[in-house]
Amino acid sequence: MSDSAAPCPIADQPLPYADRLPTRDAAAIDLVVMHCTELPDLAMAREYGERILHESGTGNSGHYYIDRDGSVLRYVDPLRIAHHTRGYNPRSVGIEIVNTGRYPEWYDSRHQAMHEPYTPAQIAAVIALLRCLRQELPALRFIAGHEDLDTARVPASDDPARTVWRKRDPGPHFPWPQVLDACGLTRLQPDNPA
Template structure:
């Protein structure tokens, strides 16, 4: 198993009112970004369903310079109707994300939970303050 030091949270940069299914995200990553598979290990749709992406044993493709030692989680959303950054997580997504993070915390107890923005300040992703929200997890 890889050594995991980071659990990185992302958003799909999908505006409110628009949908991006896990399969659509996977196809975008394969056909437009040239990846072998979806770049994330987990993808959470607005209904709160957690979709498995890459196996946690495999290196992701979600955060430059940090993929080899991280797990990537993405939630569907992250933009308001005008395309501006916004925390658009539904209650179902919030609950699923928290449950997933608790599960991953057991498996990777020393990993830090961070947002993409924490590693690349030029990005707004995931459009909420992960480190503050999950500090006590």
Template sequence: MPTSICILLLAMASTAMARPIDLIVIHATGGPGCRDDRLWHAPGGTLESNVRHFANHPDISYHYLIGRDGETVAGVAESEVAHHVRGHNRNSIGIELVNDGNGKDPFPPAQINALMGLLDRLLLRYRLTPDRIRGHSELDRSAFECGGKRYKRKIDPGGEYPGSTGNFPWKRIRESLR
């Protein structure tokens, strides 16, 4: 078979295997839980501790992980499914931000600038509009019980939580991406 036909067949095969991306999901590495019947919040850790955590838990994954200093680490290739949000993994890109995700822990400017640069590239690559960027909490409505009360299981990237009104800079990010 001529080389040009082989190259064409390979190109067609890779296009046929490409998965459609129509959603970008932003997460925080920390989150709420229940310990001894008391509400608590797992800390967000560091970039390095999160890389280790994900490596030790292959049932959860990300496409990108952004540290507080803006350092960005690639995880699962964009062409592959990362397991980061139930029901939306096949059609989305998952971005984890190192943050407690409790609505109080600040998102440093370097981290937000790195996120905005990455989002800009992803929106262009997948021909998406900023309204296709969502927080994990918008997509996962599950809850848990603790101390006789029900709490939302996912509030990330930095949503409302007891004692906080949320602090993720959605307005700034969406305005920068128009």
């Protein structure tokens, strides 16, 4: 990895409840979790992120969102704990890449393939953002896919006798070798049988 970071323009667009999320010290953050939105566009991802789902008046959201044109938006400051990966939120930053994934049939056993590739602009933005985060967060050492960390299976929506993976993102089209080579982080894959 080069010592010089590529430019990383970020549009700050905090979620309405961002100030209600707990704060943390930068030294507590050692992990980035890669996600895809599994939604058709950034507008719908924003709508989902704004939904209040917790008694604290907050919802589920990543910290950063990368649109198909490579633009990077920050919905939650990385020094706040966002709800994006069960069991890993206090130590991690979540990066969401706009991609349809399995939308709209996330848990239908007949529709588990993820067909949409990531754009070159998205991957370039991911790499630039990771390099910026490494400069801002000195304890950052690990990276994982949501699918690496949340390995739960749930009943399929079309046949409850069958199960499907709860999370499959960022999915098979995410170029792990390219990203790992460029970012200098180690992939964390605890107990993933997939």
